[in-house]
Amino acid sequence: MNIEVIKFGGSSLADASKIKNVAKIINQKTQNETNVIVVVSAMGNSTDTLISLAKEMSNDPNHREMDVLLSTGEIVTSTLLSMHLNYSGTPSISLTGTQAGIRTDDVYGRAKIAEIDGSRIKEELKTKKVVVIAGFQGFSDKQDVTTLGRGGSDTTAVALAVALKARICEIYTDVSGVYTADPRICQNAIPLKQIGYEEMLELATTGARVISARAVEVAAINNMPIIVKNTFDSKQSGTIIQTESNMENINKVRGIAHQQKVGKITIKGVPDSPGIASSVFRPLAEANIAVDTIVQNSSSDNLTDLTFTVSIEDLVAAEKVSNSIVKNIGAKEIDSADDVGSVSIVGTGMTSSPGYAATMFEALYNKQVNIEIISTSEIRITCVVKQSNVTKAVQALHDAFKLDVE
Numbered sequence: 001m002n003i004e005v006i007k008f009g010g011s012s013l014a015d016a017s018k019i020k021n022v023a024k025i026i027n028q029k030t031q032n033e034t035n036v037i038v039v040v041s042a043m044g045n046s047t048d049t050l051i052s053l054a055k056e057m058s059n060d061p062n063h064r065e066m067d068v069l070l071s072t073g074e075i076v077t078s079t080l081l082s083m084h085l086n087y088s089g090t091p092s093i094s095l096t097g098t099q100a101g102i103r104t105d106d107v108y109g110r111a112k113i114a115e116i117d118g119s120r121i122k123e124e125l126k127t128k129k130v131v132v133i134a135g136f137q138g139f140s141d142k143q144d145v146t147t148l149g150r151g152g153s154d155t156t157a158v159a160l161a162v163a164l165k166a167r168i169c170e171i172y173t174d175v176s177g178v179y180t181a182d183p184r185i186c187q188n189a190i191p192l193k194q195i196g197y198e199e200m201l202e203l204a205t206t207g208a209r210v211i212s213a214r215a216v217e218v219a220a221i222n223n224m225p226i227i228v229k230n231t232f233d234s235k236q237s238g239t240i241i242q243t244e245s246n247m248e249n250i251n252k253v254r255g256i257a258h259q260q261k262v263g264k265i266t267i268k269g270v271p272d273s274p275g276i277a278s279s280v281f282r283p284l285a286e287a288n289i290a291v292d293t294i295v296q297n298s299s300s301d302n303l304t305d306l307t308f309t310v311s312i313e314d315l316v317a318a319e320k321v322s323n324s325i326v327k328n329i330g331a332k333e334i335d336s337a338d339d340v341g342s343v344s345i346v347g348t349g350m351t352s353s354p355g356y357a358a359t360m361f362e363a364l365y366n367k368q369v370n371i372e373i374i375s376t377s378e379i380r381i382t383c384v385v386k387q388s389n390v391t392k393a394v395q396a397l398h399d400a401f402k403l404d405v406e
């Protein structure tokens, strides 16, 4: 079977006329011999609306109920789209995550896909229907509904593409692909024709919101090519994410990612002895808090400061855990900040060329942007800066690395 999985984000499905527009794109796809599986997000910001409603019911809504509630957002779009496809002459059926056979673990709100039983989907495809699947959800061993975490529909799409051996996974969104920087804050950002998995993963984990990092990870492991395209300008070729073959791109900065807000925590007066770092980061991991940048200063008088960043959503929980850590390890106190953000440059082969770090720091210095924390991977350099400097920093780096010419 020649299968394509195509996914539409919430902004592409934000109202009835947009849903009809999506149906048109799907109609065109079915003109050739392609079997189409569609994965949908919830309408516009409806997931946020559901979360606010739940918080009006309880300040800590029951996680099981929350997942059932949030899963309904995607069920709304899948059913509406399927209705219109059928009405406009394209036979279609909608399936919830459970009906589509997407089995997950039982971690509500952040479930991981364990296995996909694609038999129902294949049955429907055989009858020449377009199968529209509600993204972002699955079911646990207890037959409870689970959700995959914010932005989880991308992961649904890529995982389905892998499980059903699709040719490709197309992600439709409201911009024309993966840009050299966020086009909303960088005027001369341009879409990339292609990018490798590794670079895309670094960009996505450090703030590029065009596709979720988890989806890129699943694609990379399974070598599934992804195309990111614009729903409102589907003639544009978009960006292909795949194993990088273009040697020319080595040693170039490919893109800049930013996070407008991150949370920063410093544990002060930490005793400098073996095992301390693990006693700090184990409890954070157990609380399901992902830590980004970690810096440990050199110690004086056998005491050191340990600073790390977390996503802004996790800051309150991280503060709570850190306070209990302080007591356990005999540290002094914690200091937390929510007025910082981050900027990152990403490109393969960066480590072999030390000039990149210098150029980055110079560009920031020229704009009087103070760097609070620096962290690096083989193909990325990230600087934590004040929130008020993030936009300025992105533009300065885009200019310094001349990313407006491909």
Ligand code: ASP
Residues within 6 Å of the ligand: 009, 010, 041, 042, 047, 048, 073, 135, 136, 149, 150, 151, 152, 153, 154
């Ligand atoms: N609707 C969910 C969210 O807003 C999942 C998604 O859009 O992929 O996070």
Ligand code: MG
Residues within 6 Å of the ligand: 009, 010, 041, 042, 044, 047, 151
């Ligand atoms: Mg969404």
